[in-house]
Structure formats: C-alpha cells, structure tokens
Amino acid sequence: MSLTVVANRVPVRQADDGWETSVGGLTTALLPVLEEKGGTWVGMGEDPELPKRQAYPADNPDFLVRRVPLSSQELDGYYYGMANQILWPLSHYLIQHLNLDDTFIETYRQVNERFAEAVLSETEKGDGDVIWIQDYHQMLSPGLIRQERPEATIGHFWHIPWPAMEIFRILPWSRELLRGMLGCDLIGFHVQEYVDNFIESADVLLGAEVDGQRVRYDGQETRVEAHPIGIDVNRFKEMSRDASIIQEAQKFRERLGSDHIVIGIDRLDYTKGIRARMLAFEAFLEENPEYHGNVSFFQIATPSRTELESYQQIRREVDEVVGRINGRFARDSWVPVNYRYRTYTQYELCAFYRAADAALITPLRDGMNVVTQEFVTASQDGVLVLSELTGAAYLLPEAVQVNPYDHGGVADAIRTALEMPTGEREERLAGLKDTIETLDVHNWAGNFLDSIREDGRVKRDA
Numbered sequence: 001m002s003l004t005v006v007a008n009r010v011p012v013r014q015a016d017d018g019w020e021t022s023v024g025g026l027t028t029a030l031l032p033v034l035e036e037k038g039g040t041w042v043g044m045g046e047d048p049e050l051p052k053r054q055a056y057p058a059d060n061p062d063f064l065v066r067r068v069p070l071s072s073q074e075l076d077g078y079y080y081g082m083a084n085q086i087l088w089p090l091s092h093y094l095i096q097h098l099n100l101d102d103t104f105i106e107t108y109r110q111v112n113e114r115f116a117e118a119v120l121s122e123t124e125k126g127d128g129d130v131i132w133i134q135d136y137h138q139m140l141s142p143g144l145i146r147q148e149r150p151e152a153t154i155g156h157f158w159h160i161p162w163p164a165m166e167i168f169r170i171l172p173w174s175r176e177l178l179r180g181m182l183g184c185d186l187i188g189f190h191v192q193e194y195v196d197n198f199i200e201s202a203d204v205l206l207g208a209e210v211d212g213q214r215v216r217y218d219g220q221e222t223r224v225e226a227h228p229i230g231i232d233v234n235r236f237k238e239m240s241r242d243a244s245i246i247q248e249a250q251k252f253r254e255r256l257g258s259d260h261i262v263i264g265i266d267r268l269d270y271t272k273g274i275r276a277r278m279l280a281f282e283a284f285l286e287e288n289p290e291y292h293g294n295v296s297f298f299q300i301a302t303p304s305r306t307e308l309e310s311y312q313q314i315r316r317e318v319d320e321v322v323g324r325i326n327g328r329f330a331r332d333s334w335v336p337v338n339y340r341y342r343t344y345t346q347y348e349l350c351a352f353y354r355a356a357d358a359a360l361i362t363p364l365r366d367g368m369n370v371v372t373q374e375f376v377t378a379s380q381d382g383v384l385v386l387s388e389l390t391g392a393a394y395l396l397p398e399a400v401q402v403n404p405y406d407h408g409g410v411a412d413a414i415r416t417a418l419e420m421p422t423g424e425r426e427e428r429l430a431g432l433k434d435t436i437e438t439l440d441v442h443n444w445a446g447n448f449l450d451s452i453r454e455d456g457r458v459k460r461d462a
C-alpha cells in the first residue's frame, strides 16, 4: 500500500549541486514512509521552470514529486490571499488581520480543483492506497477527490488551531469549506480542543450527525481525532550533544557576557507574540533594576511571508520596540536585547537552545509549536516559559505557563525562571523531556496512518 501526500509545499528543493530534501517536520515525518512504501507527493509549483513530474532521487527513485504549476495570480489568490490573509488569521483568533476579499476564495477553489485533478491522475481507482492531505491550503480537495473516488481512503491533518465555531462561522464560505473537509475518512488535529471545535462547527453549521468523534454528513462518515505532532527527537538529541555545538554554546554565552540568557526563536509572524514578549521584557527591566547588566534577551525572528503588508508591519513594530528597549536601558558593555532577523539551520539553533537559561515561547495562538520541543530536547538545565494559548501547553504542564497578553504576568515569569532552584529546574525539564520523547514525529505519522488504515479495512470488509 503506497501513500499520496498532498501538501502546499513539495519536500525537495534545488541546492548548489543538484536537489536535496527540505528540512521540516512534515518532510521528516513522511519521507521515511514514502521511501519505504513508495508513493507521490503533490504540492504547488511556484516556478514554471521546475519539472511537473520529478522522480526523486533521480538515480534511484523512491517516490514521485508532482507539482501543480501556479501562475503568479493563482499564487496571490490561493496562498497569499485565502490561506494567509483569511484562514491563517481567523484560525489564530487574530481577526483584525482578516481580508475577506471575494477573489481569494475564487482562486482557492480553482487551485484546490487542480490539486484534486493531479491526485486523481497520479492514483489508481480502488487500489487501497492512502491519500493524506495537509493543512489549511487544501480544504476543498478532499470533497473533490471523494466525488470521483467514493472508495478512496482520504485523510487530512490540520496543522494550526481550528477556531471556536463562533469564529469559524464568520467566514462567508464556512459551510462550503466544511463540506470539503468532510470528504475525508479521518481528520487529525494536534489537541482535543480543536477536535471539539471542528465537530461543533460541523454540527451547528451543517447539521451533521455527530456520534462521539464520528461525524456523518451526506452519506460519508468522518472520524476526527487528536494526533499531537512531535519532532525528530533523536536527531535533536544527537545535534545538541555534538562537541562543536557544546563549544558554540559556550562561545555564545561568552560573547553575550551576561550571567543570564533568555531566548526567543520564531518565524516573524504576528501570531508569535514577539512584540508582546518584548513589552514584557521591558516591564521586567523596569521592575527589576538589579538585573540590569546581567541578563540578555536573544531573539531570533526568521523572515516569513515577507510579501504581505501585515508581516512588513509586524517587522517594523518589532524593530521599533527592540530599538526603544535598547535605547532606554543599554550601557557601554551591555545590550539588553540582541535581535537577529535571519534564518539559522537547526544545527545552529541547537547551540542557542543549549546556552539559554530560559526560553520564552509565548505565541498569541499556536497550533502546537515545535520550537518548544526542540528547546526542551536540546536544553540541559533551561526553564521553559510557555504560552497557555499553544497546543503544546495542553501536553506540557511542567512548563511555566503564561498568558502572552498579560505583560506583567510574563515579566513575573521571567523572574521566576531565572531564580528557579536547580532541583525544580531539573524536575520540570525531566518531565517535559519524557513527554516529548513520546511525541516523536515518526510516531505521529505512524499513529495517523495506522488509524486511517484500520478505517479503510473496516470499510472494505463492510
């Protein structure tokens, strides 16, 4: 039985000397399955020069990369428009960023149709294979594939929060999008809250029949389950134990020259709460003058979706608040906030994780947040300060949990983290590490696929 993955981005990219697989959670999770069983990965082709069908690796192919070439107008409407100016802010409860432009849904429909056609042309009827669709870019393709292939086994994993029904229903096309999703046999979310929100949306907005975690609508039964994603734990363990990483971490501490180091590592996205975090650090410095000169905040913001005005705006806001804090508090030999707007490799990040006394991971809303898991895996004695508005917070009670909108509360948590007794640090970190081991990304893919295969077997036997 082989696998057809449908995701917005394909898992390979051009390197200086040929092609390589991209680094990322989804690629790490799904490539071993494709390599073992064979299959196809369908994703967008942003550049018309790239091949539509590419066997990978070229010399001894394990799987097929199938690109759906998009024009710049299609990319604007489907990706920058519907996905990133409608579904993204809505799902993160940041509706001030919503841009309900009608042309976005029109293009989104067309592009989902083209993805569905690509899947249909690359798969055989009735072969019992699994079609596994990823994320908010593809809400309509499950329904479109189902129309042509009633017997297919179709799954979907939604990687961001599913909002409360009252928020989801703001969308003028909420019912159409839900119907598309209900073409699936199995829909996965990170945590039970999003499962419950989805089921309530189907119940209230479509009048679907609900039986526990099963939703029946228009002759199709869909199971909805929580499958929290993890990271490649062994890889992060090995990287963080590497002698050169240990050395880098040491050098980094020396360079910053402070007794205490706090880190923040995010994509530069308005959901990540970077500005609010900086305001909390400013409040901490105001309230705790004894820490002036001996605590450094190291914030990395990775450039992301830079074409969009809302991302340019948050960049300006973060620049401004960092400048203000440093202008107010810096001394000759001390800069309170060290800010980097650039991309680092996972390997390089491990040195920062290892060096930090505390990590502040305080998104305003986040489906899971895998940086949390990377930090916990790489850290030897650090404290995790975590937003209670992340999926990860449900799984990690040993973190110091904060409301990211409460600057005073986050400022207090910074102090708590820096002054936490060694025994308590160790105990909390050990508990966090235990949970993260169980979440390993390979288990995530395996558990989802086991669940959907079981479903397929029951369907065929019926």
Ligand code: F6P
Pocket (backbone or CB within 6 Å): 009, 024, 135, 159, 160, 304, 305
């Ligand atoms: O977390 C949701 C997600 O879409 C991921 O799938 C992706 O890696 C990340 O956000 C970055 O987004 P983009 O693909 O839009 O750059």
